[in-house]
Structure formats: structure tokens, C-alpha cells
Amino acid sequence: MHQKVDTRIRLALIYGSSREGRFCDKVAGWAISQIQGDGPFDLAIVDPGEIDLPPRHVSGKHPALEELRQIIGWADGFVVVTPEYNRGYPAILKFLIDAVGPEWRGKPVSFVSYGGISGGLRAVEQLRLVFGELHAAPIRDGVAFADVWSRFDAEGCLVNADRAEQAMATMLAQLHWWASALRTARQNVPYGQFALEPESVSKL
Numbered sequence: 001m002h003q004k005v006d007t008r009i010r011l012a013l014i015y016g017s018s019r020e021g022r023f024c025d026k027v028a029g030w031a032i033s034q035i036q037g038d039g040p041f042d043l044a045i046v047d048p049g050e051i052d053l054p055p056r057h058v059s060g061k062h063p064a065l066e067e068l069r070q071i072i073g074w075a076d077g078f079v080v081v082t083p084e085y086n087r088g089y090p091a092i093l094k095f096l097i098d099a100v101g102p103e104w105r106g107k108p109v110s111f112v113s114y115g116g117i118s119g120g121l122r123a124v125e126q127l128r129l130v131f132g133e134l135h136a137a138p139i140r141d142g143v144a145f146a147d148v149w150s151r152f153d154a155e156g157c158l159v160n161a162d163r164a165e166q167a168m169a170t171m172l173a174q175l176h177w178w179a180s181a182l183r184t185a186r187q188n189v190p191y192g193q194f195a196l197e198p199e200s201v202s203k204l
Contacts, residue, residue, distance in 0.1 A: 007040050007180070008040050009040055009041050009076045009179045009180060009183075010041075010042045010074055010075050010076045010077075011041045011042070011043050011044070011075060011076070011077055011079060011175075011179075012043075012044045012045075012046055012071055012072060012074070012075035012077075012079075013028065013031060013035065013044070013045055013046065013078075013079045013080075013081065014046040014078060014079070014080045014081065014093070015028055015045075015046065015047040015048060015049065015081055016080060016081055016082030016083060016092075016093040016123075017048075017049075017082070017083050017090050017092065017093075018047075018048040018049040018090075018092045019090075022083075023083065023148060023149070023152075024081060024083060024114075025156070026152045027081055027112060027114050027145060027148065027152075028081040028112075029156055030156075030158050030164075031079060031081055031143075031168070032045070034165065034168045034169075034172070035079070035172065039172070040176060041172075044074065046071055046072075048092045048093075048095075048096055051064050051067075051068065053065070053092075053095065053096075053099075057095075057098065057099065065099050068096065068099060068100060069099075069100050069101075069103055072100045072103040072104060075107065076107060076179040076180075076182075076183050077107055077109070077110070077175050077178065077179035078109045078110065078136075079111075079112060079175070080093070080109060080110070080111050080112070080127065081111075081112045082111065082112075082113050082123050082124065082127065083113070083114055083115055083120055084113065084114075084115035084118060084119075084120040084121075084122055084123040087122050087123075088122070088123055088126055089123035089124075089126055089127055093127075094130070097130060097131075097134070101134075102191075102192075104131065104134040104135065104136045105134065105135040105136065105191045106135060106182050106185065106186050106191035107179070107182060108136070108137045108138070108139050108178035108179050109131045109136050109137065109138045109139070110138075110139050110141075110142055110172075111124045111127065111142040111143075112142060112143045112144075112168075112171075113142065113143070113144045113145070114144070114145035114148040114151075115146070115148060116146065116147060116148075117146060117147070118146065119144035119145055119146035119147075119148070120144055120145070124144070135191065137178060137182065139171070139174050139175055139178055140174065141170050141171045141174055142167075142171055143164060143167045143168050143171055145164070151164075
């Protein structure tokens with residue numbers, strides 16, 4: 001008898017900006033609309049503008065950081081919505097990432113970026129390095145909005161949405177595959193309890 005496979009994936013969408021008047025609200029709102037609905041995802045939102053974060057990293061427990069870690073631990077995968085500021089990603093996003101530890105490990109991360117001529121891709125490439133260091137798995141395809149101010153109307157609706165929607169669908173399909181596969185792997189062997197010890201691998 002085959003066990004029923006849970007195909008629903010728990011995603012956390014992370015806002016990469018907390019600036020007043022941020023454009024991130026429009027881009028994240030669009031991304032959320034693409035994820036929600038009849039798709040195979042349960043969604044949690046991580047918004048640094050709504051979290052009572054401490055002004056610096058703390059060694060003891062902090063309620064907001066504990067809640068953040070619980071959400072990241074709950075999620076099977078992540079969608080990071082990030083702008084590009086001065087050829088990099090925002091400091092608040094780095095704070096959020098660094099405030100969490102093992103909860104990132106063995107989970108896929110995808111990116112929706114926005115900005116000027118580069119569409120936020122320089123920020124994404126930096127984030128790939130950061131998440132790789134944390135043992136997360138950045139996936140290949142993403143969504144990037146170049147010249148983002150011309151892509152959304154005054155009501156926050158995406159103009160000429162077909163290509164972006166197709167890119168988002170591709171990204172979510174890849175994210176679902178990776179999240180499903182890695183969740184099964186973590187259930188079989190918790191990340192860090194590797195089947196082969198480093199000494200054994202060196203002898204192969």
C-alpha cells in the first residue's frame with residue numbers, strides 16, 4: 001500500500017525592504033497574488049516593516065527573532081523579494097538572514113528582484129552566495145523587473161504581465177520540485193546527519 005504523498009509546500013515570502021514608501025509593496029503584492037489561489041502552496045509572510053526587530057543582533061532570546069525563526073523553520077522553501085540598492089541588497093534583509101541559523105539549511109530559495117537597468121540581479125547574485133553559505137539551495141530561475149517604476153501602474157497592477165507571469169510560473173514549478181525533494185530528504189536523513197562521513201567520501 002502506497003503512502004499518500006503531501007504535495008502541498010509551505011512557503012515563506014520575505015520582503016527585502018523596510019523603507020518608508022517602499023516599492024516592495026507593489027512587487028511583493030504581485031508575487032503573493034501569483035502564489036495564492038488554487039496552487040499547491042501554503043504561504044507565510046515575513047515583512048521587516050511589520051516586525052519589532054531589535055536595533056542590533058542580541059545574544060539572548062528576543063520575541064520577534066524567535067517568531068522569525070519559527071516561520072523560517074516551518075517553511076519548506078522561500079521567495080525573497082528584493083530591491084537593489086547601490087548595487088547590493090538592503091541591510092535589513094541581511095539582518096533577517098543572519099538572525100536565523102539552522103532553519104535555512106537544506107531548503108530552496110527563489111528570488112523576485114527589481115530595480116533600474118539591472119532589475120536587481122546584482123543583489124540576487126550576492127544573495128546566492130549568502131544563502132549558499134547557510135546551506136540553503138538557491139534555485140536557478142527567478143523573476144526580475146528592470147526599470148520597475150514603468151512596470152506597475154498607480155494602483156500597483158503589473159503592466160504587460162504575460163512574460164512576468166510565465167517567469168513566475170517557471171520559478172514556482174522549480175521551487176515546488178526542490179522543496180518537495182529536499183523535504184523528503186530531510187525527513188529521511190536530517191540535514192547534518194549525513195549518510196557518508198567526510199572520511200568515507202575521501203576514500204571513494
